[in-house]
Amino acid sequence: MPKLFVDEREVTVPDGATILDAARSIDVPVPTLCWYPKLPVVGNCRICLVSVEGNPKLVPACATQAADGMKVTTESAAAVRSRQGVLSLLLERYPVEQIPEGSSRNEFEEYVRRYNVPTTRSRELPLRTGDERREDPIIQHDMSTCILCTRCVRACADIQVVGVLDVAHRGEFAQIVVGADGNPEHASCTWCGECVRVCPTGAIHDIIPMAVRAASGEMVERMRSRDMPSPDRTVRAVCPYCGVGCQIDLQVRDEKVIHVKSPWIEEETPNEGSTCVKGRFGTDFIQHRDRLKTPMIRRGWIRQGDTWSYDASRNGDERWGRRGGPWDLVAEEGVTAKRRPRTNPLRTNPTGPSTLGDPQDRVAIPDDWYEPFREATWEEAMSLTAQELTRIRDTYSPEALAVFQSAKCTNEENYLLQRLFRGGIGTNNVDHCTRLCHSSSVAAMQRAMNTSAASGSMREVEHESDVIFILGANTTESHPVFGAAIKRAVRRGATLIVCDPRRIELAARARIHLQAMPGTDVAVMNGMVHHILAMGLEAKEFIAERTHDFDRLRDAVQPYTPERAEQISGVPASLIRQAAEAYARGPRSSTLWAMGLSQHSTGTDIVASLLNLILVTGSIGRWGAAMIPIRGQNNVQGASDVGAIPMFYTDYQTVTSPEIRHKFTSTWGVPDERVPLTPGLKVTQIVGAGSPVRGMYIMGENPILSDPDVSHAEQWFRSLEFLAVHDLFLTETARYADVVLPGASFAEKDGTFVNTERRIQLTRKAIDPPGQARQDLDIVIELSNRIGLPTPFENAAQVMEEIAKVTPSWRGVSHARLDGTGGLQYPVDSPTHMGTAFLFDKGFPTEDGKARFVAVEFLPAAELPDDEFPFLLNTGRQMYHWHTGTMTRRSFALDARESTPTVELNPADALTLGVHEGEDVVVASRRAEVRIAVRLSKRVARRQVFIPMHYREAAANLLTNPVLDPYAHIPEFKVCAVSVKRAEPVQLDAGAQGRSVAVQGD
Amino acid sequence: MGYPYKPHASETLVLSTHFGDPEARTLKGWKDRGGYRALETALGMDPAAIIGVIKESGLRGRGGAGFPTGLKWSFMKPDDGKPHYLCCNADESEPGTFKDREIMRWTPHALIEGCAIGAYAIGAETCYIYIRGEFTEPLQRMEDALAEARAAGIVGRNAMGTGKTINVWVHKGAGAYICGEETALMNSIEGKRGNPRIKPPFPAVAGVFGMPTTINNVETLTAVPHILNQGGAWYKNFARSDNPKSTGTKLWSVCGNIARPGNYEMVMGFPFGEFLRDICGGALPGRELRAIIPGGSSVPIINMEEADRALMDYEGMAAVGTMLGSAGCIVIDNAQSIPRQVARLARFYAHESCAQCTQCREGTAWTTKILERIVAGNGTAEDLDTLLDVADDMTGKTICVLSDSCAVPVVSALQRFRGDFEALITKKTVHTVPVVVS
């Protein structure tokens, strides 16, 4: 702990700290340009040179270790003179005329002002140049203001671990280049914007999100950072996309979000201020013109006095029938011809804003979709909804109603909505899309260790784990910020083992890639456990002290020799052995997985077999040995935590216990008998044949695209007696609604989200919802009160108070505590408890504190390729889109990157089929067929194809198999059999998307 | 004087004894001339004892900085459990210097022997010879000799049958002066862009691949076998009686406007005036010597008055305000334009700047632009002050000394030959230079 003097002030710093660290710790502002927290120190800008007594030369503060007794003068005459030299040399090649008189626009110019350097230049040397991303719709360069600090190079290489940027040439010709040929796409750029974030001059900048341009009405082709309007205020929010829970800063001007900025890197946020392309550039959907601004009621609903009735003759167009409209069914749209994707990113469309056009004008929602509706007042919409919910409950039973809640909405909203349906209506038919993502993981974790969330934290995986085993998770695309953390861990020396049927980026970087056939993971896991036991590598003490039923597991895995596992899964036995040994030897092995394991008809078994592996090696309950099911939506964890699932109240308290029920009903002020003691129906039971449900309320979900076998789902929703949809847009589901309630986006409300590591974070309202759209909380409160459930809350903070009261592990949570922090990881036992970074160091939350092995056998997927359907279809996500695309496809930047659906096909298969990149194929399963363009990719194995789930016009879920896992009722999204055939070419009319304006009757 | 001329009687031949003798290039020829005896002795010695001998000899680095070699070697902590590395700096790119080239061309085995001894002394099993990319012939000679040495078991897994591992590899540069700077060289060996690293950590702590590393010049390492054969005391004797700090012989590369350019091996402390005027033959017919850059392009220019009283060792050169450097002696006569020479040197540095540090990247380029403008007759009155200002910014403030090296000729020339620059600026005449073919 050296003690030194900085500008005559004594300061003690940890060993290894630099002079700069010492100065910053006492707020002495040493100027820095190339230095940036957490980036490797290169010490090349030379502006931080300071005087140290006894040292004839100036030393770089950023790169010189603080030593005991050192006497540092940060603003000595020599240091100041040297800084002025650096700044004036940089100004020699800087567009000095742009610097505003007497002020500054960026970090660099601030120093110019601070050190009174004349803003003149001799023009002996030309302005600096570099690769400029001229056609780029998202990030552009203005290299005349580059000062070659190389922060961008290091941010790209060391934070995001991508390496798009570098310095090329030397001497005066040195410049920042983009990949080898100036094309970011060829250099695997992911448009995360890390370079934008760190640039001290705005030489690398994002072009202003379309919101501003929409407001000013002009399309700007090429924009410089100096054109960026300054924001009126900045508001901290939590990103609305995946489960990493990145905090982002929304910059607001004229009541519009104009820009997303990173929180400062040293602030405690789960993302350390990093974002991916979606978080930084994909939030302009909130100002898209498709946003619903008034409540809408399906034509035909007539109000007489206080009662509403439906009059089919007044529905606007008799051809539409009860629930039709001027649109194609998803299945019909699936077979239409599509715009061709760009195949040559350098030249063809769509690359730049000019040729691409503005997504404001290529709205995803055709204008005529609104025709079956009329605008309504909130009073009308609310009274109709309340009337119908009450009517259906009273006519049939509470079980005839169901609600889909939203993993995109806040905990407070979700809590109130399940409170409404449980306490107000009296049904447990409460569920949300967790059913379709991690319900099987939760089922397996509940069974084995009575838990429903990640045991550890993302940062322990990044910094501590020796081995990272990641299965069925394309993290670098689906959770890019966490993906980058994993890549940093690999760079630090962690061993990465990937189990995935596709050769995804992490697989390519992994020590061992287990490329199993989809759905054969049980065999691989059992094979690994078999080998671990054979080698005697199991954690004997852990097994003896902290688990039950080990014998059963040992017997069950006995037949699964690595050779047998190879026969089933296609993974070489030697790799299974290597992976097993590496994982078991750890010593700290973390385990991460996502939908690749869970979305199977054997999803619960698959996850169970993985949990066995975790338990047999004791890879849990220690810092560095984390178990993390990676969550796909920003609040899917929270929605489950606050009771948006049919069998649990908040905190996974069972609905079957009268005592627990009493706790809730008494809090809500309703009689105990109101809420049944039996679990309600799950998403996949609510939708489909035999469902007792007649009326539904859907908040922020689009099940018509996200449920398997879309054709049937679409039919089922059309058969409902009443459907209320509460959303931002007129989604594929909302178009069938009786009442459409315009809600608020994440930027328009206060509330909390829970990320994948149990971190409860506060998101703040930046702007008002558009038009008459209302805060979702308000909507649910009003509806609750109308239904007769007293709901006296005024804001989200008050709702959180009630949640904390009934949720043991959230007892210490309040908005006041979360404000301005990086959030709290529950359990938070008391208002002073600091949260829990990892769980199970002592015991599991089971009765006796022990976990349980659940022996599982391999079962093949329900539908496997055969002669008629020879390909195996896998579905999932892409980097640039998210879920059913409701938000991402309305983002200018994301749409520009990926605007048309494609199917990934192995080039060898393409050769046999005779199709080329960009050409259409017809992919057909037993259920439906879609026409979709081919993207050649060696990521997919032969005889496997991959279709992203985001596109209505080629909906992957038309094809998927609706067979369900028996425990969790999760559908088998990841495996079904399809055929792939060349599609007959069609001539597309200019502009037309091949949509025939068909009219749908009942 | 070196090949193709006969040595001058006043030279002291140690390293250059076999220059011009093709037989010495082969393993057999080299052994016949006493080669690899020193290595044999060394491998039987305690590494610390070898370092002791080198310390006693007073050998200093011949790459430019003149750091005592024995001391440098003693920084390598034995038994620290880490792999050690020796790097031989054969990047010889300093304008005016061409001595390492001759060593590698004529006596490649001498260098291999020196490398092997050095590696053993510092506890390294691997030595990289980083050779300048343009050196095609020397590269070939080194590769041939190494192949022989490996085949004969002199280097490799079982060096000279002692069971010790001493691997020697040649790594070819790709044409960057900066890769001669020791830390840039290490980055280059690692396959990275050849940017110098911040020191500390010094190479002896974290060098190539982050491991303790010693880096020595070709000439330094080639002197080692001779010292081991004949003893530290013998080597120490090659010195001025009043200056024991500079010992041994030194190869001087002489070029420019001089009667007999070439490599000369001189004892330390020899009078510089005599060397230039007698041994090297003095000025070309009808010309007069005017200025000397005695130690490679990075050292201050001196005038003839200073040169005539200088002594040829580290301290003797410092006494007249310049440096011995790498002993690449550039001679400039009265037919040359000094500003033009300086501009040419500045352009070299501007071209070779790795562009990391602000002062170097911008300073070398700006200096060059100003000097070239002055040479073209478009100088202004403020230019000389600007040059000195920029030179001040460029001195002592950057990661490596390339930046300083560019400032040095400018500042020293302005000190001693300011009139030449002023004449160009005020008379506004384009200075035409008679073409000298030598």
Ligand SMILES: Cc1cc2nc3c(=O)[nH]c(=O)nc-3n(C[C@H](O)[C@H](O)[C@H](O)COP(=O)(O)O)c2cc1C
């Ligand atoms: C810009 C620059 C270029 C250099 N080039 C060379 C070179 O070509 N050859 C060399 O031996 N040393 C060169 N050096 C010196 C080396 O950094 C280092 O001091 C030397 O190799 C050490 O060896 P020695 O102790 O045997 O002299 C250079 C130094 C700098 C700053």
